[in-house]
Amino acid sequence: MFHLANRFGTVFRFPFTVWLCLVLAVSLLTGCGSDQAQRAESSEQPQSVSTAADTSATGANTPASSGERTVKDELGHEITVPAEPKRVFAPYLEDSLLKLGIKPVVQWSNGNMAHAYLQEELKDVPKLDFSGGLPSPEVIMSYNPDLIILHTATYAANGTYENYAKIAPTYVFQNASGDVEKSLVTLGELLGKSAEADQALKAYRQKVQEAKEKLDQAVGGKKVAIMRFAAKGVSLMGANYLCGNVVHQQLGVGKSKLVENANSANVTLETLSNLDADYIFVINAYGQGTQRMKEMTESSIWKSIPAVKQGHVYEVNDEYWLGSGLIAYEKIIDDTVKLLAK
Structure with a gap:
């Protein structure tokens, strides 16, 4: 039995069980008040902000942490490129890939011919x-x-881009063969090989300069015609792409008036007599122009x-004279110097 006196001196007597209940009730009330105070204090504090480490820990993928980049291709598609x-x-970009030290998973071929x-x-x-x-x-x-x-916008037509883009990020050039040097820079950026691209271009431009000096001394003012014999016909290549660009634009060797302002020009026996060139380079495209070459070169006009x-007629190697990339272009330069700067 416990005794409790009030301010008037009256003593109250409580059984032990009643006293225990009173103590427990007071404890519970005190605990509840403390929890409410803590919750109130917590609600007044600023909320924590997720850090980069938190994001990484939750498996989120961000450009900053993964190294991925979002770029826009030459047709305006935005793609996310792997780091x-x-x-x-x-x-058809194998030449440039090899210059950057990269082998593709598969290579282009025409039948079994690559x-x-x-x-x-x-x-x-x-x-x-x-x-x-x-x-x-x-x-x-x-x-x-x-x-x-x-390598070309035509490859992306008719829903091909949309189908390929479902497989992997897909970048499209308007025409990578139009300006091989520019395309190499772009590939270097896409593949994380910009240093390799810069080094390759520096070496190539040095080679062009040295060859140009030799050719200026040997055949300055002379003209070269590059004739392509193919299954569908014979054409004269201009100075805007592939080997024509290398010989006429980069090395500065003169071209025929037949392609003065054209990418190419069809050649027939009738127009052959107008060919103004001091040298002729002949290309048998993939071995498919043999018959047309025989017909034209055996004619009296030819x-x-x-x-x-x-x-001054030289048949050159179609394997790389119709190639697109610095490896092919270097071989074209070597041939041109060898044939003209004897």
Whole structure:
């Protein structure tokens, strides 16, 4: 029995069980008041902000932490490029890829015929036939690319871009063959190989300058015609793309008036007599122009051309003279110097 006196001196007597209940009730009331105070204090404090470490810990992927970049291709598509692409599908850009030290997961071919001048470096890379058109998305998916690069806008037409973009980020050039040096810079940026691109371009431009000096001394003021014999006809290549750009634009060798303001010009027996050139480079495109070459070179008109009479006709290697990339261009320069600056 516990005793409790009031201010009047009256003593109240409580059984032990009643006293215990009173103590427990007071404890509970005190605890509740403390929790409410803590909650009130917490609500007045500023909320914490997620840090980069918090984001990474939750598995979120951000450009800052992953190294991925968002770029816009030449058709205006915005794509997210992997930080370090490992499996690149870039048909017809094998030359430039090799200059950057990269092998694609598969290489372009026409039937079983690929870029012959690159086959030593690409001997372990499977060929993919484009002779029947662009490969289906299912075929591309089987190579598991993490980046797709299309060298021309025509490759992206008719829903191809949308289908390929579902497989991997897909970058499209308007025409990568139009300005190979510019395209190489872009590829370097996409693939994290800008230093390699800069080094390759520096070496190439030095080679061009040295060759140009030799040619200026040997054949300054002379003209060269680059004739392409193919299954569909004969054409004269201008100075705006491929080997024509190398010979006429970069090396500064003169061109025929037939392609003065044109990318190319069709050549027939009727127009052949108007060919004004001191030297003729002949290209048998993929071996498919043999018959047309025979017909034209055996004609009396061909034999009357001054360059032919002087023995200034040279058949050059179609493997790289129709190639697109610095490796091909370097070989074209070597041939031109060898043939003209004797």
